[in-house]
Amino acid sequence: MKILVATEKAFAPVAIKLIREVTDAAGYELALLENYKDVSELLSAVADADAMIVRSDLVTPQVLDAAKKLKIVVRAGAGFDNLDLPACTAHKVIAMNTPGQNSNAVAELAFELMLYQARGGFAGKSGSELRDKHLGLHAFGNVGKYMAKIAHGFGMQVYAHDPFVKDDDILKEGVKICKNVDELYSKCQYVSLHMPANDKTKKSIGYDLLKKMPKDAVLVNTARKEVIDEDGLLKIFEERADFRYLSDVEPDCKAVFEEKYKGKFIFTAKKMGAQTEEANINAGVAAARQIVDYFKTGNEKYRVNK
Ligand code: 3PG
Numbered sequence: 001m002k003i004l005v006a007t008e009k010a011f012a013p014v015a016i017k018l019i020r021e022v023t024d025a026a027g028y029e030l031a032l033l034e035n036y037k038d039v040s041e042l043l044s045a046v047a048d049a050d051a052m053i054v055r056s057d058l059v060t061p062q063v064l065d066a067a068k069k070l071k072i073v074v075r076a077g078a079g080f081d082n083l084d085l086p087a088c089t090a091h092k093v094i095a096m097n098t099p100g101q102n103s104n105a106v107a108e109l110a111f112e113l114m115l116y117q118a119r120g121g122f123a124g125k126s127g128s129e130l131r132d133k134h135l136g137l138h139a140f141g142n143v144g145k146y147m148a149k150i151a152h153g154f155g156m157q158v159y160a161h162d163p164f165v166k167d168d169d170i171l172k173e174g175v176k177i178c179k180n181v182d183e184l185y186s187k188c189q190y191v192s193l194h195m196p197a198n199d200k201t202k203k204s205i206g207y208d209l210l211k212k213m214p215k216d217a218v219l220v221n222t223a224r225k226e227v228i229d230e231d232g233l234l235k236i237f238e239e240r241a242d243f244r245y246l247s248d249v250e251p252d253c254k255a256v257f258e259e260k261y262k263g264k265f266i267f268t269a270k271k272m273g274a275q276t277e278e279a280n281i282n283a284g285v286a287a288a289r290q291i292v293d294y295f296k297t298g299n300e301k302y303r304v305n306k
Contacts, residue, residue: 001028002069003291004049005284006042008057009270010034011076015280019053022288026296039063046070051295053287056271059083064091074290074302076283077102077274078142079224081197085305094294096302098286100142102279106248107146109273110192110222111154113246113266117218121263128216131155136188138181138205139195140165140173143222147192148173159187185212190220197224206232210243221247222273237261248273 003023005016016032023030033045039058043066046052052059052073059073064087072094075083080097088095119127135151137144140162151158158175161184170177178184185191191213195201206229210219217240221228230253236243237257243264250267251257257265274283293299 001026001050001295002031002048003028003051003053003288004031004033004045005053006033006036006045006057007053007055008036009055009275011055011280011284012277014277015284018281019284019288022285022292026292028292028295042066051291053284053291054082055274056082059088059095061087061091064088064093067091067093072096072291072294074098074287076280076287079196080304081224081226083304088305093305094300094303095305096287096290096294096300097304098283098290098302101282101286102274102276103142104146105276105279106143106222106273107150108276109248110143110147110220110246111150113220113222113248114190114218117244117246117266130190132157133190134159134188134214136160136178136184136191137162137175138184138191138193139223140170140175141194143194145173147194148175156190159184181209182212185209186214189214189216190218192220193223193227195223195227197226202226203229205229207235208232210236211239213243216242216244218244218246221245225249225251237264 020030036042042063046067048069050069050071052070053076055076061084070093074096076098078097078099083095085095131154133156135156135158137147137160140160148158152174159178160170160175161178161181167177205227230251234253234256246266248268249271254267290302
């Protein structure tokens with residue numbers, strides 16, 4: 001069996017070492033394609049792979065056509081919007097993710113962005129504190145839970161809205177429930193996004209919601225840039241000098257922000273949420289174990305395609 005790790009944004013070396021321990025113990029071969037620059041490199045690397053581990057790398061029909069022996073692809077991470085699921089099914093490839101494995105890293109990054117912004121980038125001017133501020137968690141999955149724990153440490157008031165999570169599961173984390181998004185955005189100076197990107201959520205955060213946010217509003221996006229309606233976001237920035245946008249990955253309208261709104265945004269150049277040694281180890285090793293388990297026992301627990 002040949003397991004290919006294909007990552008345009010490489011894992012930490014220690015994670016690769018631990019992934020190799022898992023594949024060695026199973027008697028499988030491990031192949032690495034890291035920091036590749038062109039999809040043609042992926043197409044040739046995947047040609048003889050039985051399994052593949054990816055991060056945000058796009059698994060398209062073209063990649064699957066080239067992957068003649070592929071039986072399983074695991075997205076080492078939570079969001080699997082980069083996997084073409086119908087195409088995986090059509091190619092008889094099992095698709096999985098590794099939910100929860102990098103959630104703490106993403107939550108910590110959200111706070112790093114909030115703290116850096118609250119202190120004006122450590123430029124010597126008086127800033128503000130997080131204590132007693134209202135934090136709204138838009139979606140309350142694995143990242144949302146870590147957000148709540150950290151926020152409580154800072155003394156923030158934490159609210160959440162997530163129609164897919166039972167009220168009790170939100171309340172037991174010490175988080176107050178908002179019955180709808182309007183309430184969440186109206187109550188919270190800080191709103192942090194934690195939903196997946198799918199047909200329902202894409203472009204769902206726009207002007208009508210954002211305008212409800214209180215004075216000195218801060219929108220934190222460590223989810224996906226696609227969930228933002230960027231025209232609506234730009235309209236808010238035109239109208240409100242107090243608005244801030246912190247995003248893990250640059251929006252398509254980055255040039256407008258750079259021209260007009262200096263100091264009011266932070267954008268990471270590459271997605272950094274899961275870029276820690278710990279998250280790379282957790283997600284990478286989980287992916288390798290899931291592949292071995294699937295081949296040895298047929299376990300499909302984390303399958304995301306039908
Ligand atoms: C995820 O969905 O798990 C994160 O966005 C991580 O993405 P990355 O593996 O590309 O850093």
